[in-house]
Amino acid sequence: xxxLHRSLHTVCLLCAVALCGVRAxxxxxxxxxxxxxxADPASVExxxxxxxxxxxxxxxxxxxxxxxxxAALPREEFERVYAEVQKRLPPGIQAFALxxxxxxxxxxMGMTAAFAFGYDEAFCSATCGPTRASRYFNGGQGxxxxxxxxxxxxxxxxxxxxxxxRLIDRGVAADFSYPKGTVYLVRTEDxxxxxxxxxxxxxxxRIPGLLFDIVPVARAAQRDAVAGxxxxxxxxxxxxTLGFLPGAPADHLTSFGGQLLNNPGQMSALEWLKGGATAxxxxxxxxxxxxxxxxxxxxxxxxxxQGDTLIEAYWKSVAWPGEGVFIGEPLxxxxxxxxxxxxxxxxxxxxxxxxxxxVVETALSSRGPFQPVATIDLPxxxxxxxxxxLIALAVRLR
Numbered sequence: 278x279x280x281l282h283r284s285l286h287t288v289c290l291l292c293a294v295a296l297c298g299v300r301a302x303x304x305x306x307x308x309x310x311x312x313x314x315x316a317d318p319a320s321v322e323x324x325x326x327x328x329x330x331x332x333x334x335x336x337x338x339x340x341x342x343x344x345x346x347x348a349a350l351p352r353e354e355f356e357r358v359y360a361e362v363q364k365r366l367p368p369g370i371q372a373f374a375l376x377x378x379x380x381x382x383x384x385x386m387g388m389t390a391a392f393a394f395g396y397d398e399a400f401c402s403a404t405c406g407p408t409r410a411s412r413y414f415n416g417g418q419g420x421x422x423x424x425x426x427x428x429x430x431x432x433x434x435x436x437x438x439x440x441x442x443r444l445i446d447r448g449v450a451a452d453f454s455y456p457k458g459t460v461y462l463v464r465t466e467d468x469x470x471x472x473x474x475x476x477x478x479x480x481x482x483r484i485p486g487l488l489f490d491i492v493p494v495a496r497a498a499q500r501d502a503v504a505g506x507x508x509x510x511x512x513x514x515x516x517x518t519l520g521f522l523p524g525a526p527a528d529h530l531t532s533f534g535g536q537l538l539n540n541p542g543q544m545s546a547l548e549w550l551k552g553g554a555t556a557x558x559x560x561x562x563x564x565x566x567x568x569x570x571x572x573x574x575x576x577x578x579x580x581x582x583q584g585d586t587l588i589e590a591y592w593k594s595v596a597w598p599g600e601g602v603f604i605g606e607p608l609x610x611x612x613x614x615x616x617x618x619x620x621x622x623x624x625x626x627x628x629x630x631x632x633x634x635x636v637v638e639t640a641l642s643s644r645g646p647f648q649p650v651a652t653i654d655l656p657x658x659x660x661x662x663x664x665x666x667l668i669a670l671a672v673r674l675r
Contacts, residue, residue: 279543295470303610304586306333308371310428312362313338314394317345317377323433323441324376330449331608333374336367348536348561349382372588373430374607378441378547381432381537382561387602393592400599405565414596415576429592431556431607434537436547440469447555448606449586451524456611458504458522459488460578463497470509470530472566473574480575487582503527506554507574512544521553524611526581526591530571534559535602546604556587556605558595569596584613 310335314320324338341358343350350358373392383391385401394400399409412424421675435441462477481489487504494508496511504522509530521527527549528534534546536559546559564570577594581587588607 303584303613304372304589304608306331306337306608308369309337309374309607310366310370310372311334311338311374311376311611314341314343314345314377315340316342319438319441320345320377321381322438326442326447327374327376327433330445330645334367337370339365345377345379346379348538349384349446350380350388352384352396355383355391359392359395362392370428372428375430375432377437378432378434378537380526381434381535381602385562387535389430389562389603390427390599390601392430394425394599395601397425400597401562402564402600403562407567407569408599408613409508410569410596411592411598413592414594415573416580416593419538427592429588429603429607431588431591431603431608434547434604435550436538440551444550444555445606447521447523447553448609451522451555451587451606451609451611453613454523454611456502456504456522456524457488458502458525459500460505460574461492461497461500461503461507462491463494463506463508464488464491464575465494465508465510467510469566470511472568473507473509473530474573475568476573476662480578484579484582505574505578506549507572509543510544513548516548516552521551521555524555524587524609525553526556526572526577526587526605527552527554528558528572528592530566532560532563532565535561535600537602537604546602548665550604554605556591556603557608558601560601562600564600567597570598570600571595582612584610586610613622627669 311324313325327333327398328338339362341361343354343358375388375392381388383396385398386396390400397409402408410420410424412426412528413418413429414420433441433445435444453663462480464474464477465471477491481491494510497508498518500518501520502522503519504525504527506519511531513529528546529544531543533540533543537545537547546557549557560570572591572594577590580588580593585593586607587605587609588603591603592598
C-alpha cells in the first residue's frame with residue numbers, strides 16, 4: 278500500500294492504491310536508519326549528503342564511533358557498536374544504511390549481514406560449507422518461519438566522497454523513472470564462477486516487463502541502457518564500456534568481490550559503482566561457489582520490477598547472505614506504483630508488464646479500516662491514469 282496524506286477541503290484523506298502483482302508500498306526514508314561513524318570524516322559527510330537527498334528524519338540518524346583503519350571489526354568491537362545502535366533505534370525501523378566503506382567485515386560476517394542479523398557465527402562457514410539461511414530470501418516463500426527476520430543493510434560505499442555522492446544521486450534519479458533498458462546475463466568460460474548461468478534461461482522467460490539478453494562474455498561490452506548486469510568472473514574489464522541506467526544493479530560471482538579496498542587479486546564490487554551501477558554485492562571471505570551465497574538475478578530483478586526498493590530486492594535474492602556485503606543506494610525504486618498530484622490533478626502512475634486493475638481505498642488513519650472507493654483498469658506498459666474524480670468521491674465519502 279502507498280498511503281497518501283493530503284488535506285482536501287479540510288478533510289484529511291489517506292488514499293491507498295493497490296495493484297495486483299505490483300507493490301504500491303515500499304521502504305522509504307522513515308523506515309531507514311542511517312548509521313554514521315563519527316570517527317570517519319567521510320562517513321559524517323556521506324550521512325549529511327544522504328540526509329539531504331533522501332530527507333531522512335533526524336531521529337533515524339544514529340552516531341557511533343569505531344576505528345576505520347582495517348577491513349574488519351573484531352567481534353567484541355562490533356557487538357559494542359551494534360548494541361549501541363539497537364538501544365537508540367526509533368520505532369518503525371526496517372532497514373539500515375551504513376555510511377562508510379571501511380570496515381566491510383565484522384569478524385567472519387559481512388558488515389551488512391552483521392547489522393541485519395546481529396553477530397551470529399551460524400551465518401559463517403569455516404570450510405566452504407552452508408550457512409544459516411535468511412528468512413528474507415525470496416520474500417519468505419518456502420523459508421522456515423523459525424529463522425530470524427533481518428533488517429536489511431546496505432553500505433553507502435565508494436573509493437571517494439565524490440563517488441559516493443554520485444552513487445546517491447543515481448539512486449535518487451532512479452525513482453519512478455520506469456527505465457526502458459536491458460538486463461544482461463553474461464556467460465563466461467570460467468566454469469567455477471559461471472554457475473549462475475543455470476538460472477539465466479528461466480529468468481529471461483519468467484519475468485515479464487523487463488528485457489533480458491543472455492550473452493557470452495565476448496559480446497558483453499559496449500552496451501548502452503543497461504538496467505542490470507550479472508556475470509561470473511575474477512575481473513570484468515567491460516565495465517567502462519557499459520552505460521548503466523540510474524538504479525541498475527550489477528555484480529560478478531567471485532570469491533572476494535566484497536573485499537572493497539586494496540583487493541589486488543580479484544575485482545572489488547566497488548568497480549561496479551565506480552562504473553555507474555547503483556548497487557552491487559560481493560563476499561568478504563571464501564564462500565566457494567555455492568549459488569545460495571550469491572544473488573539470484575531472477576529473484577532480484579523480479580522483485581525490483583514489482584516495486585521493491587533496491588535494498589529489498591537485492592536482499593531477497595541471496596539465500597545465505599552471512600558472508601557477503603551489499604553496497605549501493607538502498608532506496609532507489611525505478612518501478613512500482615505511486616500516486617502524484619500536479620497542476621492537472623491527481624494521477625496514479627505505474628509501470629506494468631500487463632494490464633492490471635488498481636483498487637483505490639481510503640481511510641482516515643494509516644491503520645484503517647480502509648474502504649474501496651473505485652477501481653481503475655491500467656493498460657500494459659507505463660500507465661498514467663487521472664484520479665481527480667476518485668479523490669473527489671473519497672472526500673464525499675468522508
